[in-house]
Amino acid sequence: MKMPHPSLITLTLLVMQLSSTSGGKILVFPLDGSHWINMKVIIEELHARGHEITVLRPSDSWYIEEKSPLYTSITLSCRGGFKENFDTNLSQQLEIRLQMKPGHFWSNFWAQMQMRGVLLDQFFQFHKRLGDVITHVFENEDLMQSLHADKYDMVLTDPGIGGGAMLARRLHLPLVFNVRWTIQGEAHFLIAPSPLSYIPFTATQLRDKMTFPQRLKNVLSYFMGMFTLSYITEPAYKPIVRRFFGPDVDYSTFFLDADIWLMRNDFVFEFPRPTVPNVVYMGGFQCKPPKPLPADLEEFVQSSGEHGVVIMTLGTLMSNLPQGISEEIAAAFAQLPQKVIWRYTGQRPNNLGNNTLLVKWLPQNDLLGHPKTRAFITHGGTNGVQEAIYHGVPVVGLPLFFDQPDNLSRVRAKGAAVIVDIAMLDRHIFKEALMAVIYNSTYGNTMQTLSKLHRDQPMKPLDQAVFWIEYVMRHKGARHLQTHSHKMSWFVYSSVDVFAALLAAALLATLIWIAVVRFLWRTIFSGRKTKLH
C-alpha cells in the first residue's frame, strides 16, 4: 500500500512563511581529517543559502584549504609534524591489531592494553595540539578583537575538539555542534540518559539486547572508558579554561551548553536510545543520488555484466595494508566472477586478478549508487557505512580502529553486514564473506529495507541540519530545548540526597517505633510482674 503525502501547497506556504533573503555570519571551528569532509558539506549548503562563513584552520591542516570560494579562512600558526606523528601511531596500532588472533585471551588482552596505550598517546597529542591552537587564539588580542568586531551570529564546531565551544563562550555566541564524538566520548552518554542495561558503551561492539556477562562488560567498559577520557582531555583543556575563564569554571559545562547538537547518525544506523530535545539527527546528510561515472570507470563497471561490481576502500586514513594481507585480498578478488574496484595506494599485489582495478581515489557515492554494485568492502567509518545504507549496498566490514568495529557491529546486528577480523584474514575467509554478502539475498534485502527507512524522513537530513542552524540564528540560541540536567551536580541529578533523606526518615521512624513498643512492653510487663509478685 502506498500513501499520499503532505500536500505541496502546505509545504510551499511554510517555506514562503519562513523564507527570507539576507544571510547570517557563521564562525566555523572544524576538526580536520574525515570530520572536515562532513563539515564542508554543511558549509557548501550554508554558502548556497547566502550565509557568510569564516573558517578557523591550523597552518598545518591536512585537508582544510586556505583559499576557498565557500568561506574566508583565518590561519592559526602551528608547529608542524602532527600528521606524521598521527600516521606513525596509526601504523603502530595496525601492527598490534594484526597480532590479535581469536582464542589467545592473555596475549590479546596484552595487545589491547598496548593498543590502548598508543591510542591514548595519539589522542593526548591530538588534544594537546588543539589546546595549543585555541591558546594561541585567546592570546592573540588583535585576532580576538577582530572576531568580536565581526559580530558573528553563531559558532559551528565539531565537539571532537575543545576549542570551538570555548571560543563561543568567549565571544558570547550561540553554539551548534556538528557531532559524532566529543572530547568526552560519545555524545549521548553526555547529554541523554543512557541506561547501561541496553545502551552499549563505545568500543564494546555490544548490541541493545545483552546477556548478563555482556551487561557486566558494558558497565565495566563505561567506567574504564570515562576514566580514560578524563585522563586525556582534562590535562589538555583544564589549564586553558582555568587561565581564560577562571579557576572555578568546569570545562565540561562549555560543551554541555551547546544550543543544538546535529548528530551524524540516526536510528536506522544506531540502536534506538533516549535522546533530548536539542538533538537533531542528520545521519547520512552527505549522501546524494549518484552522478554518472567517468567514462572509463563506467566502461569497466559495465564490463562486469550480470555479475556486477564490488567496491573496496579503507577510508582516508588507511589506504594501504601490509603486503601479506593485500595479497590475500587480491587472491580472493581474483576468484570472483564480479569486477572489483579497489582504492589502494600501497604496492601493487603480485597476484592481482584481471578483474580487479586498483585506483588511488574513487567516486564512492557515485559507485555505491550504481545499479551494478553488489557489495561494499569498508573499514566501517561512519561516512562509508551511512552511504552504504543510503544506497542499500550490503557490506563486508574490515574494521581497524576507533569507532569502526562499533559502526560495523550495528550493521551486522541488523543483518546487513559480514565482519572479517583483519588479523585472521586469508583468501578463503575473505572470499567466503564476499560470497555470502553477494549471493545470500538476505544481506542485500535487509540493506534495501534500511535504505528505504533511512530515506523516508519528513525532511532531508541536510535540510534539517541547515534549518536548525538558521533557527539558532533566528532566535539567538535554542535554550528552551536544553534540559536542566547538566546544570545539576551528579548527586542532585540522581536524587541521592532525596533518597538519603527518605532513608534517614524511615530509619528514624523505625527507631521511634521500636522505642515506643519497648517502652509499652516494659510498662505492661513490669506492671504484670508487680501484680504477679
Next chain:
Amino acid sequence: MKMPHPSLITLTLLVMQLSSTSGGKILVFPLDGSHWINMKVIIEELHARGHEITVLRPSDSWYIEEKSPLYTSITLSCRGGFKENFDTNLSQQLEIRLQMKPGHFWSNFWAQMQMRGVLLDQFFQFHKRLGDVITHVFENEDLMQSLHADKYDMVLTDPGIGGGAMLARRLHLPLVFNVRWTIQGEAHFLIAPSPLSYIPFTATQLRDKMTFPQRLKNVLSYFMGMFTLSYITEPAYKPIVRRFFGPDVDYSTFFLDADIWLMRNDFVFEFPRPTVPNVVYMGGFQCKPPKPLPADLEEFVQSSGEHGVVIMTLGTLMSNLPQGISEEIAAAFAQLPQKVIWRYTGQRPNNLGNNTLLVKWLPQNDLLGHPKTRAFITHGGTNGVQEAIYHGVPVVGLPLFFDQPDNLSRVRAKGAAVIVDIAMLDRHIFKEALMAVIYNSTYGNTMQTLSKLHRDQPMKPLDQAVFWIEYVMRHKGARHLQTHSHKMSWFVYSSVDVFAALLAAALLATLIWIAVVRFLWRTIFSGRKTKLH
C-alpha cells in the same frame, strides 16, 4: 537578522518522491470528550488525504457522531448513565476545590484527600466502562471477524483508554497513539527516562528547577501517583487481558508497544526532558490561522476600540460556575475598559456589565487570532493553552481539575500567565490579574516569543503527525525506533543485578585480602614468637 530557508525545489522533490495516490485503512478507537475534538482534527486530515477511516464509538457517546462524511462508525452498545455520573463527580470536585483556601494546611490536606477520592472513583468508573466496551468487542465474534476481514493497515487510538492497544494486539496491527495521558499516567514517565530531580511529576505544579523540599515532594508524589494509577487501571484492564490474552501477559506491555507516540505537546509548552526516538511532538496541531468572525461578533469586537477584547471560557466540561463566583467575575469585567466575550451557560449574573457579552459557544481559535484580543481567561486545558501560545495571547488561568493546574504552571513559569486560585477569587483579585496581563507588556511579549518559537518548526505539527501515521502504514510499523527498555524487567533495566554482582565481587576480594593479610601476619608473628622464645 532573517534567514533563507530550505529551497522550495528540494522540498518539492521530496514531496514528489514520497507522494502517491492510494489511501490506507485506519481503525480509530478514540477517547470521548475534548480528546475526541483532537482526534477529529487528525481524522479530517487523514480523510482529506484519501485514507479510509473506521471509528469505534460507544452507543452513549458525548461527542462522537454516528454519521459523518469523514468516517464509517461502528457503534458499541453501552449501558448509559456514564455522562451523568461523570458530571456529578465533576461538580463534587469543584465543590471541594472551592473550600481549599491557602494557609489552612490540615483542612486543605483533608479536602485534597476527599478530592482524590472522588477523582479516583471517577477514573475507576471511567476505565471500568471502557473495559466493558472492549470486552463486548472481543466477545462479539461477528464483529471481530469483520474487523479481521476488513484488513486495516493500523490502529489509531488515545492511550487514555485501554481498549485501542488491546484491539491492535488482537488484530496484529501496527499501533499509533494520539497521546497526552495514558491509562498509566503521563506518557514520558512510561517510555522515556524521567529523572525526578528535574522532571516535575504530574499534578505537582513544580517546574524543572526545584529546591530540595520540592524534589522531595516530587519523589513522594511520583510513588504515590504511580501506586494510585495502578490501583485504578489494574482492576479495569487486568482481568480482560488475562481472559483474552492469557494469564502471563502483562497488560502494560501492550501500551508500551506502540509504534509511534504522537504527543500533544512540545518544548515551547513543556519543560525540556529526555525523550525516545518513536515519540513525535505535535503540540498545537489543531491550531490554524483565524477565520473571519460572524458579523455580529466582529462588530462587538470592533466596538472595543483601542482597548481591545478579553476572551473567557472554561472548556467543554465546565461552562458554568457557582453564582457567587460568576458575580465576582462579572463585577471585575464591568470595571474594565475592554470588551469581554464570556462563554457561560449558567444563570446570567445580575451585575453583568454592558461591556460583557455572554455566549453559549464561541469560535475560540478565530477570537484568539483576532488582532484586538488582549487576554485569554482559561481553565488551562491543553488545547486552550496551546491555542493561546499559537496566537501569542497572554493568559489568566483559573485551573479547576486534572492537568489544568500543571498546564498553567508551565505557562506561568515561562512568564506568560497569571494564575488565580478559584477558591480565593474575588472581584479585586481577578481584576488585578487581568490588569497585569493586559497592561504589563512582559506577559504579552513573552507569549509572542513563545508563539514565534512554536510556529518555527521544520514541518507543521499536523503534517508531522500525518507523516508518521502514513510512515507506519508504509513500513508496517516503526519497530526500529522502539527502545529495548520496556522488554526488560525493572531490575535488569536499572542494572541492579550487575551492580550487586560487582559489589559481591568487591566484598569477596576484600575478604580474601583480609584473610591473606591475617594469614601472613600470623605466620610472621608466630614465627617471631617462636624465635623470641
